[in-house]
Amino acid sequence: MNDSLLNYARETLEIEIEEAKRLLTRLDDNFLCACSLLLNCTGKAVVSGMGKSGHIGKKIAASLASTGTPAFFVHPAEALHGDLGMIGSNDVLIFISYSGRAKELDTILPLLKENQTRLIAITGGKNSSLAQAADCVLDISVEREACPMGLAPTSSAVNTLMMGDALAMALMRHRGFGAEDFARSHPGGSLGARLLNRVHHLMRTGDRLPVVDSQKNVMDAMLELSRTGLGLVAVCDASLHVVGVFTDGDLRRWLVKGHSLDDPLVSAMSRPGYQLPAQWRAGEALEALHEQHISAAPVVDSEGILVGAINLHDLHQAGIG
Incomplete structure (x- = not known):
């Protein structure tokens, strides 16, 4: 049969x-x-x-x-x-x-x-x-x-x-x-979320933004990591230009090597760190994070000034991915 x-x-x-x-x-x-x-x-x-x-x-x-x-x-x-x-x-x-x-x-x-x-x-x-x-x-x-x-x-x-x-x-x-035109007639689906949302629509700002001055020490960065829970801190100069990032992984590696929390942050951070442009589509940001094998990144404007931060959870919550 x-x-x-x-x-x-x-x-x-x-x-x-x-x-x-x-x-x-x-x-x-x-x-x-x-x-x-x-x-x-x-x-x-x-x-x-x-x-x-x-x-x-x-x-x-x-x-x-x-x-x-x-x-x-x-x-x-x-x-x-x-x-x-x-x-x-x-x-x-x-x-x-x-x-x-x-x-x-x-x-x-x-x-x-x-x-x-x-x-x-x-x-x-x-x-x-x-x-x-x-x-x-x-x-x-x-x-x-x-x-x-x-x-x-x-x-x-x-x-x-x-x-x-x-x-x-x-x-x-x-x-x-094109794809953006198509997304405008499908705004409620994952395609619309990926193509219509920009990084600046979804990023964390204000008190939720993890940032620390480059003149601080590792302890200051650790406290900021704990406060915001994003998994990274954007390290900035006095003009808020991002000069590096400090992550949970950076902290563990620094302590395993026997270094002190009182050491200068610039010696422990990742330089320059991966940064996402604020005007990127959310779908592009998701692909970039996966390609870089990272879960979060600071968001910068066209001049490299910190304006926010975003992680995979933020993107997934918006229906992207």
């Missing part, structure tokens, strides 16, 4: 992959037309489709919206009962129907034409009423569904999804839509 199940699965994937490969030959003037309509759209991209096409349409709308093309999904049945008013003449409608003959189209297409709404068809029915009415036709036709009865949308569903992804990614790259 297990061998049969694996064979069925392999056959499904082989059929879908073979059909998907045919999409490469469909990237023609119609695809360029669809891109042009969406790039020049002053409204929104509205995606619609029934059944499985509708489910995939929701994903395509979400992909477009999160990669720089404002978009939303409208169900065809709801469109016929009021939601058609959500589609304006400045919008572009992307309608998905494998056959191109969804019954809802009989009512929707004349209204779109009257409203002068531009239409992109994603369909396998190249001679259908949908294709005939569309400004651009993205052909997702298949020779064979992976379903052995040829009934369940399988290969055609994969083609629809891939064509939608191709459209979204082409538009995104043409616009120069």
Whole structure:
């Protein structure tokens, strides 16, 4: 039984992959037309489709919206009962129907034409009423569904999804839509935390900032270590320029060697010590701390003046990492 199940699965994937490969030959003037309509759209991209096409349409709308093309999904049945008013003449409608003959189209297409709404068809029915009415036709036709009865949308569903992804990614790259743009539409997730937060947003300041004057001794630095619990102290000159750091590890090594707590701090500190720029992204700071194999660092401005300190725990608490 297990061998049969694996064979069925392999056959499904082989059929879908073979059909998907045919999409490469469909990237023609119609695809360029669809891109042009969406790039020049002053409204929104509205995606619609029934059944499985509708489910995939929701994903395509979400992909477009999160990669720089404002978009939303409208169900065809709801469109016929009021939601058609959500589609304006400045919008572009992307309608998905494998056959191109969804019954809802009989009512929707004349209204779109009257409203002068531009239409992109994603369909396998190249001679259908949908294709005939569309400004651009993205052909997702298949020779064979992976379903052995040829009934369940399988290969055609994969083609629809891939064509939608191709459209979204082409538009995104043409616009120069980058990681920070993407993060702005995902501010609540870890990606948004990594890319939108800067070190100066998360660093410790004021009384929580561990700092000691370079003229002090090791005892003074040890007391500051204990007071703040960050694991390091920024050692600064009179102008608050960071000249080194003194860590828990530095303290242990100093005492193991038999040195005194009364010794000058400058002889025990790590010089110059790793420092993080305040304007760095939080994600960059996390990667830097890992690369340096350290858990904390002082934060400096563009002139090397101490403005804060941060450790891995601060970054993790902000959802980064």
